Amino acid sequence: MTVISPLRVGQVLEIGFPAFTPRITVHSDHSLTVEIVAGDNTGFSDTVDYEAVAVREGLVILSWREHIGSTIVHVLDFVSGEAYTAVTPATGVFVRLRGRIEILSAPSP
Numbered sequence: 751m752t753v754i755s756p757l758r759v760g761q762v763l764e765i766g767f768p769a770f771t772p773r774i775t776v777h778s779d780h781s782l783t784v785e786i787v788a789g790d791n792t793g794f795s796d797t798v799d800y801e802a803v804a805v806r807e808g809l810v811i812l813s814w815r816e817h818i819g820s821t822i823v824h825v826l827d828f829v830s831g832e833a834y835t836a837v838t839p840a841t842g843v844f845v846r847l848r849g850r851i852e853i854l855s856a857p858s859p
Contacts, residue, residue, distance in 0.1 A: 755804035756828045757812070760857040765824070765833045767849035774812075782814070784822075816840075826851060 761776045770789030776782050777797070786794040800814040808829040815821050819840030826833050828851065835847040 754807075755802050755810050756808060756826075757802050757810060758857045760855065761853070762855040764852045764854060765835070765849045766852065767835070767847045771849075773854070784814075784816070828853075 757776055759776055759778055762773065764771055764773045764787065767789075770791060771787050773785045773787045774782055775785075780799050780801075781797060782800050783795060783797045786792050796816045796818070798814040798816055800812060802813075803811045805811060808827065810824075810826045810828070812824040812826055813822060821838045823836045824833050825835070831851050833847075833849050833851050835849070837845045837847065839845065
């Protein structure tokens with residue numbers, strides 16, 4: 751069985767975490783831009799290479815390494831609308847987050 755990732759080129763989504771909100775824009779099958787649009791670190795932006803693995807319909811593991819050295823791993827559950835995230839900052843303490851996914855732009859499959 752082939753599982754199709756819900757991530758699409760041109761898609762824009764935001765994840766509402768308690769302390770901040772990142773906006774993720776998918777540019778290609780391997781490039782995205784993450785921008786912090788609210789809360790802590792508002793104004794941060796980075797365009798990175800990413801990997802996405804579709805686990806099952808509506809469930810994706812999305813990961814990347816930012817140019818500042820932080821690593822990000824999201825488990826995006828598009829069925830429940832929840833994101834479970836682990837961040838290893840370039841400096842600081844390992845962080846686990848949970849937030850709501852909002853799809854701002856979803857191109858046709």
